[in-house]
Amino acid sequence: MASKITLLSLMLAILTACSNTMQLNLSSLPDPSYTANIHLPVTIIAEGSPESRLKAKYFLPQIQQQFIHLGYNDVRLGTDKTAAEEGLLVKVKVSTEKVSYQYTATEYGYNHVEPIQYCHSSADNKIICNTTYRPVYGPIGSSQRTAYTRLSSFIVTVIEVLSDEPVLQIKAISYNDNCSDTKVEAFLAEQLLLHFETQQRIEQKIKVKMDKNYSCK
Structure with a gap:
């Protein structure tokens, strides 16, 4: 029995091939009740696992540089142990991990037989026909499968800092099987900074045509 795999359309839309087109999902979620104050100090740190x-x-x-471009006067880099006493604490997390997803596989096999008739003329010019049956290969059902990709x-x-409440989160993600983690993460950083929206809530899919000599390996 063989199987013909049909991936979910969602995965087809977001899986990034190692080609001249790169894709990502980008979202920005600001707190609608928060009013930005560019005079507050900003401390930027890395977070997450050691990697x-x-x-x-x-x-x-x-x-x-992005926060300086936004007009903030005091923007400093901290460490993972930095405890900002006031202002804004900006946490940056960059990661790539193996994740699973579900898809539907159409199962194929011999699902029925069909008659085939062979006719020929006998020595006395009579038509003689014989019927045989052959199995027919086709779909026999479907099943849910699990596959893996890199996110x-x-x-x-x-x-x-004073309220310990999040006021903004901007996220860029990409699913990829063929490119190096380093290239994908750098691509996500570039696109996040190009679409750094702090005022409006957005969710969008972005396709970027890369230079013809670009390699994502």
């Missing part, structure tokens, strides 16, 4: 924190540290200077994410979370 996630190390990855995030490569991008902290870019996040720092890369770049997440920026802004916390108001």
Whole structure:
């Protein structure tokens, strides 16, 4: 028995192939009741597992420049042990992990037989026909399967220190099987900074056509 696999359309839409087109899902979720104050000090740190924190540290200077571009006067880089006493605490998490997803597989096999008639002329010019049966190969059902891919994410979370409440989270994610983690994470950082929305709630899928010589390996 063989199986013909039909992946869920959602996975087809978000899986990124190692080609000249890269894809991601981008979301921004600000607190609608919060009013930004550019005079507050901003402390930027890496968070997550040891690997996630190390990855995030490569991008902290870019996040720092982004907040300076937004008009904040005092933007500093901290460490994972930094305890900001006031202002805003910006947590940056960068990670890639193996995740599972479900899809429907159409099962194929011999599901019925069909008659085939062979006719020929006899010596006395009579038509003689014989019927045989052959099995027919086709769909016989479907089943749920589990497959695996890699999920890369770049997440920026802004916390108001005095209230210890989140006031903004911006997230970029991409599913990928064929590209290196380093290239995908750098791509997510670039796109997150290009679409750094702090005022409006957004959820969008983005496709970016890369240079023809670009390699995601």
